[in-house]
Amino acid sequence: MDWLERAAELRQWTRNGTRAPHKPLLLLYALGRFQRDADGELRYSAVEDDLKRLLDEYGPPHRTTPAYPFHHLVSDGVWEVRTDRGPGSPGSGVRELRTLGAAGRLAPELRAALRREPPLLGRMARLLLDLHFPPSLHAELCESVGLEPEPAEPERLSAVVRRRRDPRMRERVLTAYEYRCAFCGYDGRIGALPVGLEAAHVRWWAFGGPDDVDNGLCLCSLHHKLFDKGVLGIERGSPRSWGSPRSSEAESGGEAESGGSHRILVSQRFVGHSPAAREHVTALAGRPLIGPQPGTRPVAAAHCSWHTDQVFHGNPRPAPVS
Structure with missing residues (x-):
């Protein structure tokens, strides 16, 4: 057997x-x-x-x-x-x-x-x-x-897992996002090698998510884990629905964004009272994604919807008032 x-x-x-x-x-x-x-x-x-x-x-x-x-x-x-x-x-x-x-x-x-x-x-x-x-x-x-x-x-x-992961996806996704976390802008390196940056599947590979750039995000290790746990998510919608957009300098420490209408969701179920929790998680609510670079396909709406329905927990927090 x-x-x-x-x-x-x-x-x-x-x-x-x-x-x-x-x-x-x-x-x-x-x-x-x-x-x-x-x-x-x-x-x-x-x-x-x-x-x-x-x-x-x-x-x-x-x-x-x-x-x-x-x-x-x-x-x-x-x-x-x-x-x-x-x-x-x-x-x-x-x-x-x-x-x-x-x-x-x-x-x-x-x-x-x-x-x-x-x-x-x-x-x-x-x-x-x-x-x-x-x-x-x-x-x-x-x-x-x-x-x-x-x-x-x-x-x-x-013989049992009949799909094979594409080993090139990580490099393609990190390149598309210019080796920066799409949520916080982290871009650490040791010498020429990026450290703490990962290619996250939006729709999980285990559930038919393709190894394509429009199903990927470059995320730091912390935000990758929180994204896969359903604490964080992304939504494609009008920026107006989140209130007045903040300047790109306020959003990402002075680095420009090109995430278009993709916005970060933060679950209301997340609880964190420390300054670090507020800075690295709750303050992300409503921010536009950092990247991908011009000419690169952003995350497909169908993959965003799958993650919101199947992974993201609870309702999203409103964007902080600036």
Whole structure:
């Protein structure tokens, strides 16, 4: 049985690029628990809060109860559920899972395969991360679920992950934005090499986002992470909708912008009271993007819309009054 294929083909809601990482998150969590206790099981009432936290932090803006994947993952052949009454899930209702003492764990055949071939766990984890989350979130997500995956061999995964990333995208995007963060203008280098600058996919590669300049942003490491976590977003709209535009010097420390009508969104759910949090996050609300340079395609409206619908959390803050 090819467990990597099973993990790659989890049944999910996929219409119009909708994110539905509920099953992958539960499976990653279960793999992390198996790594620590191969014989243990996950009682729903004991892990419900952990699963809620994972869905809140790494799931789409539209919240779903963790009871949904706890029940439905059984149909993918990698998970089993029993209750105080015996084998079988009582359904996807929170009350039933709690009152009947529902407990889940990896399917017996998968547990046996993981014992026979320990590197399989790392391969499955890496596959789930690559298929459902951007690279900027992989390390912290592993930490959140208690996983310590071993590096997976690319050739073992290439047959399952049938798309290949374009290694030239980073250079193209950084060049388009003249090696400056599109949100804050950071342009640090060590010698001739840029440091702390990354090419961010607006529509995630895992959800069909192309390796094209009009799906990319040059962002510093901080703003890339906040963009992928849904704290920051971008919107293509009339500058008038954000109030009076500020001067380019006020916007970017004296550097000119050419982001047109693309404006930065900051989630109202973000809380930060320090001067640093205000300067680096909340003060960005309503600012135009820095770049791309003239003659380069800006971020496509369809990719902006996908990120706003599937990643950005809550409502945007109004632009600060200057």
